[in-house]
Amino acid sequence: MNGILEKVARTTMGMDFNVDKKGDWDWGAGVALYGLRKVYETTGSQEIYNFIKTFIDSNMANSQKISYNINTTAPLLSVLLLYRETEELHYLDFAEKFASWLMKEAPRLSNGALEHTVINDKFAGEMWVDTVFMAGVFLTELGQILNKAAYIEEGLLQARLHIEALQTRENGLLYHGYCLSGNYHLSGCLWARGNSWVTISIPEIFTTLRGYEKEKEWFFERIHLQVEGLAAVQNDNGMWPTILNDASSYEETSATAGFVYGINKSVRMGYLDKKYLHCAEKGYKAVLRHISEEGTVQDVSAGTGIQKSILAYNAIPRQSIMPWGQGIALLMLCQEAHETT
Numbered sequence: 649m650n651g652i653l654e655k656v657a658r659t660t661m662g663m664d665f666n667v668d669k670k671g672d673w674d675w676g677a678g679v680a681l682y683g684l685r686k687v688y689e690t691t692g693s694q695e696i697y698n699f700i701k702t703f704i705d706s707n708m709a710n711s712q713k714i715s716y717n718i719n720t721t722a723p724l725l726s727v728l729l730l731y732r733e734t735e736e737l738h739y740l741d742f743a744e745k746f747a748s749w750l751m752k753e754a755p756r757l758s759n760g761a762l763e764h765t766v767i768n769d770k771f772a773g774e775m776w777v778d779t780v781f782m783a784g785v786f787l788t789e790l791g792q793i794l795n796k797a798a799y800i801e802e803g804l805l806q807a808r809l810h811i812e813a814l815q816t817r818e819n820g821l822l823y824h825g826y827c828l829s830g831n832y833h834l835s836g837c838l839w840a841r842g843n844s845w846v847t848i849s850i851p852e853i854f855t856t857l858r859g860y861e862k863e864k865e866w867f868f869e870r871i872h873l874q875v876e877g878l879a880a881v882q883n884d885n886g887m888w889p890t891i892l893n894d895a896s897s898y899e900e901t902s903a904t905a906g907f908v909y910g911i912n913k914s915v916r917m918g919y920l921d922k923k924y925l926h927c928a929e930k931g932y933k934a935v936l937r938h939i940s941e942e943g944t945v946q947d948v949s950a951g952t953g954i955q956k957s958i959l960a961y962n963a964i965p966r967q968s969i970m971p972w973g974q975g976i977a978l979l980m981l982c983q984e985a986h987e988t989t
Contacts, residue, residue, distance in 0.1 A: 652936070653981045655943030657687050660974040661699050667970060668951050670767040673707045673714045675782060676951070678722020680971035683978030685729050690982040697733070700726050708742055716749045717765035718782050728789055740793075747790055747799055750783055757828045761809040764825070766953075774834065775826045776954065777814050777842040780807045781849045788853045803853065804863050811846060811870050819880065820873030821892050822846055825954045837958045838892040841949065841972075844906025847874060848979065851913040868919040875911055875920060879927050886934030890949055890961055897962045901938045902948045902973040905980040908932050912983050935980060948973030 661684070665677035681700055688696040704727055707714065714720060724743050731739035755763040757773060762783055764776035784807040791799030814822040814833070823833040824842045850867045857864075881892050887899035888907060908931040914920035915928070938946045948970040955961050 650985060652939065653687065653985060656939060656945065656974060656977055656981060657684060657696060659943035660684060660978065663969055663971065663974065665971045671713065673720055673723055674767060675719035675722040676971035678725065679975035681723055681726040683975030685726050686979055686982040690985055701730055704730055715767045716746065717767060718762060718779050719766045721746055721750065721782050721786050724786050725789065728793060743790055747787060750787065751802060759809060759828060760805065762806055773827055773829050775810055775813055775828065777810060777822050777824055778845055780810050781845040785849050785852050788857060792856060804860065807849065815870060815874065820877035822874065834954050835956065835958060837955065837961050839961060840888050840890045840892050840900050840903035841952065843874065843892060844903040847871065847910030848906050851910055851917055868914065871914055872920060875924050878907055879924060882927055882930065886930035891958060898966065900947065900949050901935055901945055902976045904931050905935045905976045908935060909980045909983050932980065932984065935977060939977065944969050945973040945977045
């Protein structure tokens with residue numbers, strides 16, 4: 649591993665993933681592990697692989713403690729890695745139990761969209777942009793492994809339903825959440841990290857997915873609209889503000905890293921105009937300035953539910969190391985390492 653990538657990876661492996669104190673198996677761990685998974689796939693580091701396997705195996709051994717909700721699907725992406733590497737069926741069985749819950753038992757809105765659920769809480773009737781990553785990427789990857797179209801189609805459906813409900817045609821950016829029964833966008837915030845889940849997820853889903861050409865065209869048209877809007881609100885120093893249409897709101901590193909990753913990947917796949925690489929290059933340099941000598945990704949907002957007002961997003965703290973900040977930065981750094989080799 650090169651210097652900065654190794655530092656961020658080691659700091660990630662040394663941190664406490666349970667920052668929200670809801671349990672080790674949650675979305676924060678899932679995003680951090682997904683970043684580490686990318687490091688393993690990029691470098692072949694056995695140390696990284698062993699760390700992922702130890703974490704997954706330890707938690708699976710106590711699976712009765714694991715809550716089934718949208719956010720806790722995120723660590724399943726690393727369970728799929730272990731199945732690919734070992735072909736041990738207990739990993740696949742565990743992933744399919746979660747998939748079965750998503751397909752048959754998870755709460756849904758009347759339009760079929762998954763209701764956003766987290767540990768110890770439910771948000772009745774609400775769609776959150778986070779679900780595009782938490783459920784969409786997992787279901788489409790599992791469907792490819794099993795050659796099971798139902799999983800792929802459900803993952804694509806969830807991504808589409810959420811983007812249709814949350815993306816504004818005015819500037820292509822996405823709201824944090826939506827209430828179907830009231831037909832309104834809850835806080836009304838164009839939240840940066842929420843937007844980054846979409847920028848990350850769509851190229852991620854279609855990297856290996858074959859077929860589905862009409863769906864691919866639709867999703868990348870939406871990514872083009874989003875990135876056009878992102879380019880218009882990027883600060884001169886390369887960072888994006890946490891409230892995208894409010895330049896006075898604080899600059900947020902995990903969202904910036906996610907935008908860099910997704911823009912770069914979409915351009916490299918040939919589905920986004922190369923002119924946007926300038927935004928990604930500025931953003932990449934900006935994120936590097938927010939990584940400490942020890943490998944801590946700084947200025948990452950804490951876990952952010954839908955707030956009561958737009959301004960409340962600006963009060964979310966950003967002083968501590970966060971697993972999602974580490975994980976998304978690792979995605980960005982691995983993409984850069986891949987492009988320069």
